[in-house]
Amino acid sequence: MTAPRVLVADKLSPAAAEIFKNRGIEVDTKIGLDKDQLAEIIGNYDGLAIRSATKVTEKVLASAERLKVVGRAGIGVDNVDVPAATARGVIVMNTPFGNSITTAEHAISLLMALARQIPEADRSTQAGKWEKSKFMGVEVTSKTLGIIGCGNIGSIVADRAQGLRMKVIAFDPFLTEERALDLGVERVSLEELFRRADFITLHTPLTEKTKNIINAQSIATMKKGVRIINCARGGLIVEQALADAIKAGHVAGAALDVFEVEPAKENVLFGLANVISTPHLGASTSEAQENVALQVAEQMADYLLTGAISNAVNFPSITAEEAPKLKPFVKLAELLGSFAGQLTEAAPNFIRLEYAGDVADMNTRALTSAAISGVLRHFLHVNMVSGPAVAKERGIQVEETKRGQEGAYETYIRVTLKTEKQEISIAGTVFSDGKPRVIQINHVPMDAEFAPNMLFTVNADKPGHIGALGTLLGDEGVNIATFNLGREAQGGKAMALVTVDEPVSDATIQKALALPHVVRAARLSF
Numbered sequence: 066m067t068a069p070r071v072l073v074a075d076k077l078s079p080a081a082a083e084i085f086k087n088r089g090i091e092v093d094t095k096i097g098l099d100k101d102q103l104a105e106i107i108g109n110y111d112g113l114a115i116r117s118a119t120k121v122t123e124k125v126l127a128s129a130e131r132l133k134v135v136g137r138a139g140i141g142v143d144n145v146d147v148p149a150a151t152a153r154g155v156i157v158m159n160t161p162f163g164n165s166i167t168t169a170e171h172a173i174s175l176l177m178a179l180a181r182q183i184p185e186a187d188r189s190t191q192a193g194k195w196e197k198s199k200f201m202g203v204e205v206t207s208k209t210l211g212i213i214g215c216g217n218i219g220s221i222v223a224d225r226a227q228g229l230r231m232k233v234i235a236f237d238p239f240l241t242e243e244r245a246l247d248l249g250v251e252r253v254s255l256e257e258l259f260r261r262a263d264f265i266t267l268h269t270p271l272t273e274k275t276k277n278i279i280n281a282q283s284i285a286t287m288k289k290g291v292r293i294i295n296c297a298r299g300g301l302i303v304e305q306a307l308a309d310a311i312k313a314g315h316v317a318g319a320a321l322d323v324f325e326v327e328p329a330k331e332n333v334l335f336g337l338a339n340v341i342s343t344p345h346l347g348a349s350t351s352e353a354q355e356n357v358a359l360q361v362a363e364q365m366a367d368y369l370l371t372g373a374i375s376n377a378v379n380f381p382s383i384t385a386e387e388a389p390k391l392k393p394f395v396k397l398a399e400l401l402g403s404f405a406g407q408l409t410e411a412a413p414n415f416i417r418l419e420y421a422g423d424v425a426d427m428n429t430r431a432l433t434s435a436a437i438s439g440v441l442r443h444f445l446h447v448n449m450v451s452g453p454a455v456a457k458e459r460g461i462q463v464e465e466t467k468r469g470q471e472g473a474y475e476t477y478i479r480v481t482l483k484t485e486k487q488e489i490s491i492a493g494t495v496f497s498d499g500k501p502r503v504i505q506i507n508h509v510p511m512d513a514e515f516a517p518n519m520l521f522t523v524n525a526d527k528p529g530h531i532g533a534l535g536t537l538l539g540d541e542g543v544n545i546a547t548f549n550l551g552r553e554a555q556g557g558k559a560m561a562l563v564t565v566d567e568p569v570s571d572a573t574i575q576k577a578l579a580l581p582h583v584v585r586a587a588r589l590s591f
């Protein structure tokens with residue numbers, strides 16, 4: 066067997082290259098390649114080790130004929146097109162804890178720097194101005210810190226802020242009362258957090274639900290004089306809205322480590338008084354970089370040399386023998402979880418997996434992990450291995466039931482989610498062509514393949530809906546690939562699952578909701 070080859074494309078601690086070499090893997094380090102240069106050479110490598118700078122796009126992956134694994138020395142994988150990697154059978158792995166303390170410390174540093182205008186005071190002093198009366202700060206003791214996203218990093222920030230004698234409140238759909246109590250934080254709604262916080266710090270992943278969470282409307286509900294810290298992802302904040310609020314004096318300052326477009330060479334926030342920026346330095350300490358480099362290199366080497374998988378964000382750990390039989394059902398379980406997760410308004414507190422027929426005799430632990438990760442990946446950076454543990458930590462009850470063949474399908478999986486207000490169940494099967502299909506939505510029969518872009522509607526079963534929806538999509542320039550229907554009973558609730566060529570816009574969703582008898586319209590993507 067020829068030695069596997071790994072490309073290190075971002076600045077990693079030299080510890081990573083050492084490990085690859087020691088384990089008999091050839092390693093090249095080429096930092097700063099653009100998309101085209103990367104696409105040109107990626108075909109020569111089995112592994113790609115990156116941080117946040119390298120964008121692993123569909124185009125790069127399309128040229129990556131040999132690539133088996135992308136290793137992210139860090140947490141966020143939003144610079145990797147994970148669905149495209151999965152579709153090409155490329156494992157994407159990250160190092161979920163290696164830089165959490167360091168990033169939390171950066172958030173606290175920015176908080177203190179913001180409270181006392183340290184960067185600006187430094188610039189003025191070194192320019193010989195001695196403007197002692199210009200830089201009046203605020204004390205953080207007894208001030209309220211609002212943490213949005215109280216996961217690994219948010220929890221460490223909470224701990225450190227309490228050491229600074231701040232009052233910590235947190236919004237996180239997965240934060241249980243019990244965990245909040247353990248952390249010594251007060252669990253509040255997002256609205257209450259915006260209303261009460263003197264400082265707000267962001268620690269969520271960038272998802273459909275968190276994108277633009279700080280916008281003109283939410284800023285208007287914040288206390289006058291609020292200060293905002295972002296060490297998570299640029300897309301969480303509408304930068305123009307923040308700039309406007311700072312200029313208007315409503316927001317007293319912002320400290321930003323991350324930007325919507327990186328590298329951020331120019332930005333609407335640059336140059337404003339009381340804006341502090343750092344170039345995505347959250348994870349940049351020698352300790353964190355050593356941790357993540359060692360871990361990612363070991364994980365990648367394990368996978369390339371033995372096939373063992375750990376901390377993969379797009380695949381569960383499965384032995385070499387089980388893999389071929391399980392693979393289509395892993396995909397199905399993940400898609401069903403993702404479908405249900407996209408339809409919930411809030412984080413679930415209960416997930417049930419039902420396995421019927423042949424699939425009940427397979428490695429359902431891997432399948433359950435896949436389904437849980439499908440549900441949770443709309444909220445968290447969760448991987449299939451850690452999915453059940455994360456669900457447990459967050460107080461989500463997971464139930465698995467198995468039974469023999471029942472009904473029309475030889476084998477099927479049903480995923481049921483419960484939130485405080487809703488229950489959603491999606492069932493599916495794998496046909497002999499190996500393709501996963503939806504066969505029931507909330508027990509209503511349906512027969513549809515999963516597709517990258519879909520629209521789901523629920524309506525009262527009255528004549529005219531199909532025509533109206535078809536006309537609306539036509540008017541909006543949305544091309545329909547397939548149109549699948551199901552209903553409870555004549556005159557009851559009816560559902561449509563429509564495959565479209567492009568993602569349906571928010572405006573089209575609003576128009577679909579305004580159609581007669583429509584009670585639900587949601588965009589789905591797989």
Ligand SMILES: NC(=O)C1=CN([C@@H]2O[C@H](COP(=O)(O)OP(=O)(O)OC[C@H]3O[C@@H](n4cnc5c(N)ncnc54)[C@H](O)[C@@H]3O)[C@@H](O)[C@H]2O)C=CC1
Nearest residue numbers: 141214215216217218237239268269270296347348444446
């Ligand atoms: N600036 C930097 O250099 C670094 C940035 N990061 C970023 O920090 C973020 C958080 O990382 P971790 O704490 O390790 O992740 P984590 O997965 O442990 O925690 C994220 C938390 O956000 C919560 N969340 C999800 N959706 C939410 C919503 N709509 N509203 C409020 N909370 C929500 C989740 O429940 C979870 O508790 C990630 O985006 C990561 O990419 C991580 C490391 C370094």
Ligand SMILES: O=C(O)C(=O)COP(=O)(O)O
Nearest residue numbers: 116117118139140141348
């Ligand atoms: O781990 C993360 O999510 C980070 O954002 C760190 O990014 P970096 O590795 O410093 O480019």
